[in-house]
Amino acid sequence: MADKIPPEIFLEIRRVASAEWPDSPEMQQYMVDAEATAYRKLAKLDFGGALEQKAAILKEAHEYYQSWQDIVSFVSEEVDAFNTLAAFAPEDVPVGFVTEQKRKARVEHDWFASQLEDVQQAVEAYRYVQRTRAKVGPIRDLLVRMESIIGSECYNANIQNYSAWGVWEGEGRAFRYPVTYIRNGQEEKRKARTDDLEPEALITCHYKFGANELSIHRALVRIIDMLRNDYDLKIPGDEDRA
Template sequence: MPPDEILKKIHEYVYWYYDIDNGYSTHDQEMEIRTEIEAYNKYIHLFDGIPDDIAREIQGYCNHDDNSSWSDTFDLCEDEIEAYKSITSYHDEEIDEITVKRLINAAKTDVTSELSSSEYLYIWDTFQKYLSEIKTIRNISREVEPFRDLLIEMEEIIASECYNGNIQNYSSWGVWDGEGRFFRYPVTFSSPLLEKKERHIPDHLTTDNLILGKYKFGANHLYIYKALIKVIRHMEKKYEISLIDLNKK
């Protein structure tokens, strides 16, 4: 049985939300009181085995007050605890532990910046999304690795054709040579584990990160390497060739 103060709050909550004047019966009230007492009893054992700081953190998310149902509080806290356990015990045969930890930290950072908290249910959902993206990217990477160098060469040709007519242009000896010049448009590499802008593609950049490269035009983004992969696949299909085989020759 809950402490007297908690029991009193439960009765007050039930009598207010299940008021007889609103069509509820005393039987309805008695049933709801029993439900609330049962939920409270389950709630106090919900955090058994959970570190104290994590328990306090999750209880803060649940934000139980006198106007809250213990049933709702229990359900919310239970979901948070299950998400916390899923995060801390996660193991994947395809993804190494270091990458998993980095993805979890990236998910925490994103959730914290958006919600000003670290709610584990949102972290788990975000982590799952990042994990799916990483696995998809790795599958694509294995396919395009044989013509990685070709992708880089093609992208550099495209990027070097950018022109801005408003840029002042001087010759190498400092003489005014008219307006406008060509320049190499930078590639932004953006993923849960990387955010960097490059004007020259570093040799050490992994293929996983390479194919996420994009041109950022304000709010619009063009995933240039993904587009080039589609062009290559289109050429292979249309002309019945294999760039992998040609590359071997």
């Protein structure tokens, strides 16, 4: 059992197992076997391109974890993340963008797994923006006009109308329902202007109904897609989509 494992490490494994399971020799043996297997796995682990990071990765592992099973799991994940991150260069994303995201991730996180997650999320966000711009950009004017028509058809019969002289002029009033956009993670309420909104912000247009929301522009995109697919609707610029 203790072959290729330093005696002091094997003795510590047995000590911890005895402390964890003082009344169960079977569980002690199970824990010793599992920890010994984990140690051997760590000793044989191929760091590949992460070899220069070996000391730093092992240091982090021992600072945060006690068992060899946890340590080898963490180290394996970090080695895989480092090597994946080093080779990460998707063809559909500009090299400069990916390089900058890697730099930001290094500043933000010490662990390579966290760096990789940040970079992958940034790339997915970039792809989402590109897809949204390709889909929404050509029909943005149509979306804005359609939403304006819908939003202007609101009516409240309970509104009491009075003239400037305080004379009651009747009940009920039509009004333009307010719209909300999300830009740079912040909500913006607007009445009319949309020309400064990128498609990825434009598509977030929604109506608020108390705790509920209606994503009006997303709904209109689905309607346009339905009309295109089911009724052969042609919109100027569709030729470029073919």
